[in-house]
Amino acid sequence: MTLYTVIPEEEIFKSASQEQTEQAYEFHEMAWEGRLLLVERLNDDYIRVERILQPCGIQDFLNPFLQPGTVLQLNKT
Amino acid sequence: MTKAQDLSTYSKMETSLDFTSMYRWNVDALEGWLRQDEPPQAPPIEAPLIKEAPPAIQTIQQLGTASIPSPGESNIYCLNIIGQIEGHIVLPPQNKTTKYEHIIPQLVAAEQNPKIEGILIMLNTVGGDVEAGLAIAEMISSLTKPTVTLVLGGGHSIGVPIATSGQASFIAETATMTIHPIRLTGLVIGVPQTFEYLDKMQERVVRFVVAHSNISDQTFKELMFKTGELTRDIGTTIIGPEAVKHGLIDEIGGLGQALKRLNELIEMRRLPLGEQAASLPTLSNETKQPIPPTPR
Numbered sequence: 001m002t003l004y005t006v007i008p009e010e011e012i013f014k015s016a017s018q019e020q021t022e023q024a025y026e027f028h029e030m031a032w033e034g035r036l037l038l039v040e041r042l043n044d045d046y047i048r049v050e051r052i053l054q055p056c057g058i059q060d061f062l063n064p065f066l067q068p069g070t071v072l073q074l075n076k077t
Numbered sequence: 078m079t080k081a082q083d084l085s086t087y088s089k090m091e092t093s094l095d096f097t098s099m100y101r102w103n104v105d106a107l108e109g110w111l112r113q114d115e116p117p118q119a120p121p122i123e124a125p126l127i128k129e130a131p132p133a134i135q136t137i138q139q140l141g142t143a144s145i146p147s148p149g150e151s152n153i154y155c156l157n158i159i160g161q162i163e164g165h166i167v168l169p170p171q172n173k174t175t176k177y178e179h180i181i182p183q184l185v186a187a188e189q190n191p192k193i194e195g196i197l198i199m200l201n202t203v204g205g206d207v208e209a210g211l212a213i214a215e216m217i218s219s220l221t222k223p224t225v226t227l228v229l230g231g232g233h234s235i236g237v238p239i240a241t242s243g244q245a246s247f248i249a250e251t252a253t254m255t256i257h258p259i260r261l262t263g264l265v266i267g268v269p270q271t272f273e274y275l276d277k278m279q280e281r282v283v284r285f286v287v288a289h290s291n292i293s294d295q296t297f298k299e300l301m302f303k304t305g306e307l308t309r310d311i312g313t314t315i316i317g318p319e320a321v322k323h324g325l326i327d328e329i330g331g332l333g334q335a336l337k338r339l340n341e342l343i344e345m346r347r348l349p350l351g352e353q354a355a356s357l358p359t360l361s362n363e364t365k366q367p368i369p370p371t372p373r
Binding site for chain 2 (some may be wrong): 001002003004005006007012013014026027036053054056059061068
């Protein structure tokens with residue numbers, strides 16, 4: 001892999017100890033109805049939308065249920 | 078109710094309450110009163126947060142079924158390329174990344190979907206993997222549908238070829254682009270071989286940019302190897318108008334201008350072939366140079 005970026009390498013590949021001092025992000029990709037969402041799991045039933053990775057169309061960005069920060073309940077079937 | 082009865086019910090009540098919960102309630106009330114003048118506190122993380130946003134909590138099945146674009150919906154597809162461009166290696170979680178495996182299928186879908194007539198690419202990237210960046214740039218440049226790229230904030234390093242890959246490119250007045258040589262990340266095994274390899278990688282980027290914008294090979298390399306501008310590196314940071322002056326980007330503009338141009342390109346594409354050629358001169362910056370032979 002050749003990185004071509006303006007961000008210094010030490011910033012990209014921070015060691016684990018440095019990382020612990022900052023907030024640990026735990027995002028997961030979740031497929032839903034043909035969309036790919038980046039979500040944060042709050043607990044077993046709830047997720048919070050971080051962003052839409054792959055929308056169905058441009059109108060998805062206006063969908064209030066998919067706005068970043070929205071808490072959604074997962075439907076257990 | 079007599080006073081004696083009243084007192085007896087009160088004392089019963091008191092005995093039925095357990096003191097721990099009463100204590101807590103009192104403390105809460107006191108704290109609430111004390112905090113009246115303070116700005117509202119952030120809610121605790123677990124359950125109260127969910128209570129905070131009742132309309133948002135929906136069973137995920139209630140949100141409707143998957144919608145494929147139907148008439149009346151936008152004919153433009155918007156693609157965001159943000160943060161680091163992530164390639165074959167997953168970057169640590171503190172990096173905000175755009176992954177090529179997300180971008181490429183979206184481009185395929187947008188190209189294939191008859192309802193989508195144009196693609197707007199929004200860039201605010203710091204660079205990233207050369208392979209992934211070039212793959213995205215090549216994909217965008219080979220789409221048959223009109224594509225407009227817009228650099229907002231920054232389009233650095235490998236963001237540069239992506240910024241030039243659209244049929245028309247825009248840069249916000251304050252946006253910057255950093256052009257610098259490809260550096261080595263990792264082990265140096267043999268110096269001449271490493272140099273050769275990096276030079277080749279760099280040549281891919283240079284050739285793509287020169288082929289897809291109005292900048293010359295010489296100017297681009299001059300910007301790339303300039304010393305005295307960047308503190309940590311050699312290269313140049315160019316801001317909006319400079320990028321246009323060098324021919325790297327077509328025009329200065331924001332979202333409005335970019336969408337307007339995209340709609341113009343879509344309109345033009347709808348015309349029959351003969352008329353398309355006639356309407357070409359109105360689009361001034363569309364003269365793309367042919368791909369030059371490898372300078373070796």
